Amino acid sequence: MKTVREIAAERTFLLSALASSSITVGILAFMVFMGLPLLHEGGFFAILGNAWDPYRGAYGIYPMIAGTAAVSLLGLAVAFPLSLGCSFLTAGIAPKPLRGVLRRFIELMTGIPTVIYGFVGIFLLVPIIREFFRDGSGMCVLTAALVLGVMISPTMTLFFRDAFDRIPRAYLNAADALGASRAQKLIHVMLPLAKKGMLNGVILALGRAVGDTLIALMLAGNSAQVPSSVMEPARTLTAHIALVIAADYESPEFRSIFACGVVLYLFTMALTFLVRYLAHGEDARI
Amino acid sequence: MKKVSLLQTALAVSVLALACSPAFCGSLDAFKGEKGVLKISGGTAHIPVMKDVAQKVMAANPGIQITIAGGGSGVGIKQVGEGLVDIGNTGRKPSDDEISRYNLKLFRWAVDGVAPVVNPSNVVKKLTKNQLIDIFSGKIDNWKTLGGTDRKINLYTRDEASGTREVFWEKGLDKGAIAPSAHVVVSNGAMKSAVAQDPYGIGYVSVGHIDRTVAPVALDGVVPTIETVSKGTYKISRGLFSNTKGAPAGLKKKFIDFLYTPDGVKIIEQHGFIPSR
């Protein structure tokens, strides 16, 4: 026999859960609702494939998709070796007392605001890149990717560490018993066993790289072109949303940034489900 | 009891100080007793003047809050038209279509020019109009061609909402193309600091914004300055407008009126613009 208070409390909890989950659906639903006119005109795919040249009536976001891909994939390429090395260090290569300190420090690094990375990037890294390569302005795909790489490395490192930590103790003990060195244990035992967990980390870091706004906005130069080299400036989807301020939602500018929003939403959602799928497979195996 | 009296003295002193400050006492009288929020957005060339005026008004009248955002002329027109802000600034004259659609009332309070600018370290400080057009279309892409160092020319342009861009494109580039590889910055202020930091950059900025961090480029022999603009020898000029939806009233009207008072005119001149009568 439940009292009224019991039921009221339970209802409140349920209601909160429904409310918060409806936010997820709500954001997508609202965007789809706002974008209906686009679909009616069959314009959504045209927007995805077209160039951005408002003076000629072209409001496509293809260059921004290319820019996002370039910056985030290159950023990932910078971050992967850094994170791999750091996770090796904290997982066994560094001397024991140092590992804890290192890990604490990497955890703290996840809290550095992205706007600060961008701020220092503009005044410190941009001139260096410009004078080192003697090409372009220094605001380019490469600069943004380097900073982005440093920005996502701590998170990626922590995910790699998680994957290592999930390896059953028995495997490690077996390796120790066979007299393996720390490096041997890492390469031959831990790395193969943690592969899937590490893939998760890479995917989640990609989601973060694609979703970051400030670094690309401040460092990539924002030109609406498909970059032909890493020294060229580019604009990401996120930066495009930040740059194009629209005041009414009938304007083609708004549709364009709205299309960016939908693409970003669907892409990160796909990544999330991929991670869930992979994690599910892993659970089943162990 | 003592605390209150102290507070009162402080207040009295500050009121006295305000009353005695020589400038701005007369022109600011109009704001006495006004209360409320005034939202301003749009043209970025206007921002320094807007900020200064807002500061004066807010310092003298604690009941007034004035918020200032950029966005560019296009954003200013749309936002004031949609009622999202009270005053929408533009660095170009709103088109007839925009005026009639939103029932805009225009107030031109200054004349300004748009000048091509380079980094002060750049030796190229003179260009012909045709060279300018070729640079921005990407046809000329190395400073060496123009007698400078052997480095790529880095183009800087503004976003599509910019009135500065539209004026420069129309009068400076004769509606020629701007290469898509150009870096995009969001305001006159950002253009100035971008070119100030890039020794090989070229961009265009409101004449009022030019200071020693950037060098104006003489166009067909005419150096863009406040004098050449007001004499009319430098051709790329434009008005700075503040626009309201319908005839302004209350705080909006007082704010715009202030720009035409002697004190307002002084602020406009201080920021390098030519006050219009």
Next chain:
Amino acid sequence: MRRRILEKATVWFSWAAGLTLLASVAVLLCYLLAKGHEALSTGLIFGGTPPLRALLLQERVFDGLFPALAGTLLLIILSIAWAIPVGISTGIYLAEYADGRVKKALDAFFDVLAGIPSIVVGLFGFASAVFLHRHFSDRIGPCLLISSISLSFLVLPYLIRTTQAALEGIPGETRLTALALGATRVQNIFLVLIPRSLPGIMSGIVLAIGRCAEDTAVIMLTGAVASAGLPSSLLSQYEAVPFYIYYISSQYADPAELTSGYGASILLLMLCAVLFSAAYGIRKGLTHCTLYRA
């Protein structure tokens, strides 16, 4: 022999990677400190206004960070106020009531929510503001209220996950004792389980505060402006520290303004460092899984 080389290479590579990452962050910190240390004074925050008079709202601050700091503070308080009740109750529901398919579905929703880029949340907030402005009230536009609600969406997954994890981490005996003594389920939750999981919940709240303090993408679309003074109501626009840093980075008018940008960066960095160490300190085993969003 080949194996030994591989091992040596691994060790070298790890140290190189670790030192590169640490060095880049060290350079970042040193550069900020070198450029900004001279700006660190009460003048940075209050400009020429006497601090006490500014704090008592007797005099307005124009050339200092005070309005931006106040805006950020208000933003944090409001966002957290919206997010805490909903987030914690949802966490309780997930941990204590939901099971089977419902739990799986909710899990998926919150994972997706945690992954949405913040600029998309900002765009949603902006579009809703324009929508409300047009169809409901003239007075609504991008403002403090809209920003804080959007930010609360952003940090909701942190609160949900940390609450859920803290509750689920309580051992079975503790969970059953009160129930065996005749407590009801709700009594058990409020009197036994929540007090036991407070550190976990607190760490989530602190992290959420950190996110609200540093986020720039959401607020730049939903109401942060270059110059506003102190916000006069929930429906007014405002200044905020991270937006100030972004704004200064591209449009500083003179070297003094740039220096104050460095000063603001140091302030924000210190704030985030304190919050993050606090969050990790409160609960040692805090999972970073909630942190991966941009």
